[in-house]
Amino acid sequence: MEMTLRWYGSRFDTVSLKEIRQIPGVTGVITTLYDTSPGEVWSRERIRALKREIEEAGLHISGIESVNVHDSIKIGDKDRDLYIDHYIETLKNLGEEDIHLVCYNFMPVFDWTRTELARKRPDGSTVLAYNQAAVDALKPEDMFASISKDSNGAVLPGWEPERMEKIKELFEAYKDVDEEKLFANLKYFLEKIMPVCNEYDIKMAIHPDDPAWSVFGLPRIIINLPNIKRMMSMVDDVHNGVTFCAGSYGTNRANDLPLMIRSLKGRIHFAHVRNLKFNSDDDFEEAAHLSSDGSFDMYEIMKALYDIGFDGPIRPDHGRMIWDEVAMPGYGLYDRALGATYLNGLWEAIVKANA
Numbered sequence: 001m002e003m004t005l006r007w008y009g010s011r012f013d014t015v016s017l018k019e020i021r022q023i024p025g026v027t028g029v030i031t032t033l034y035d036t037s038p039g040e041v042w043s044r045e046r047i048r049a050l051k052r053e054i055e056e057a058g059l060h061i062s063g064i065e066s067v068n069v070h071d072s073i074k075i076g077d078k079d080r081d082l083y084i085d086h087y088i089e090t091l092k093n094l095g096e097e098d099i100h101l102v103c104y105n106f107m108p109v110f111d112w113t114r115t116e117l118a119r120k121r122p123d124g125s126t127v128l129a130y131n132q133a134a135v136d137a138l139k140p141e142d143m144f145a146s147i148s149k150d151s152n153g154a155v156l157p158g159w160e161p162e163r164m165e166k167i168k169e170l171f172e173a174y175k176d177v178d179e180e181k182l183f184a185n186l187k188y189f190l191e192k193i194m195p196v197c198n199e200y201d202i203k204m205a206i207h208p209d210d211p212a213w214s215v216f217g218l219p220r221i222i223i224n225l226p227n228i229k230r231m232m233s234m235v236d237d238v239h240n241g242v243t244f245c246a247g248s249y250g251t252n253r254a255n256d257l258p259l260m261i262r263s264l265k266g267r268i269h270f271a272h273v274r275n276l277k278f279n280s281d282d283d284f285e286e287a288a289h290l291s292s293d294g295s296f297d298m299y300e301i302m303k304a305l306y307d308i309g310f311d312g313p314i315r316p317d318h319g320r321m322i323w324d325e326v327a328m329p330g331y332g333l334y335d336r337a338l339g340a341t342y343l344n345g346l347w348e349a350i351v352k353a354n355a
């Protein structure tokens with residue numbers, strides 16, 4: 001595995017490449033062109049400039065998170081082929097620049113959903129949290145307003161204000177899309193992009209829906225092992241793989257994370273490893289990466305990745321906000337650096353114990 005950190009680019013991130021470079025064992029970044037809209041073609045020039053900036057800081061691009069999928073593709077609208085062509089063009093440009101991993105999601109309307117961005121934990125740190133009763137009491141169009149006050153001024157991925165302004169229209173556009181239709185639209189998209197992925201050896205790594213169940217009546221399909229298996233077998237190609245995000249699959253306590261990892265050998269191209277603390281089945285908050293701070297056994301998760309021979313990039317995921325840092329919720333420097341260091345420690349111990 002390679003330890004990496006997500007970086008939103010110098011115009012958007014409060015964390016610098018220099019700081020990332022100084023986290024022991026972090027050699028790559030997972031990045032994006034954060035100011036592009038879904039459906040836009042990423043030019044080679046811009047990809048090259050991003051690459052250069054990262055390489056000059058002594059790091060390299062380990063993968064892209066995310067190249068977002070236009071809603072027309074998820075809805076199966078009449079203009080989807082145009083946006084698929086754009087997506088293919090972007091993949092080609094990434095391939096030409098020697099980038100071989102793309103994380104994306106197929107969630108309708110919202111990316112991840114949380115009800116609080118700054119819930120206080122007993123140690124005074126703040127974290128993202130989810131409470132089902134709070135979601136049930138909200139209208140989707142009020143969701144953004146209810147959380148955005150805690151965003152520390154950052155634009156949150158998938159929650160761009162321009163998108164949120166159109167939220168009622170978006171819901172309307174998705175009204176006939178049920179799970180079956182979403183699966184069919186995903187299949188259509190994957191079949192069209194696989195040739196370019198094969199040509200350039202680009203591994204597509206779908207990110208799970210977070211939380212891993214339906215919110216506001218929208219269909220959610222990347223939520224458990226049977227559905228991932230269905231997704232992989234409907235377009236059976238090694239380039240059609242997954243991002244194993246422990247914190248997202250782990251929202252559903254029926255998901256046995258180490259077992260899922262073991263069942264996905266060869267198809268996990270990217271891993272997000274983080275911990276959650278459950279207060280009840282309907283309420284969870286994000287925790288420090290350390291096992292004892294949350295509800296997951298992080299050793300077992302890392303051990304499962306080791307046992308399947310996982311050799312892709314891994315990153316700590318959302319961190320707590322600690323030590324008075326002001327950053328995009330989940331994406332500060334300090335707690336993610338602690339997370340990376342902890343995960344590296346677990347990995348070293350596992351490697352040596354198995355030598």
Ligand code: CS2
Pocket residue numbers: 065066103104105111112157158207210245272330
């Ligand atoms: C990320 C997702 O911050 C997060 O929760 O893991 O936003 C992820 O980047 C996207 O769903 C992938 O497209």
Ligand code: MN
Pocket residue numbers: 207245247248272317
């Ligand atoms: Mn994730």
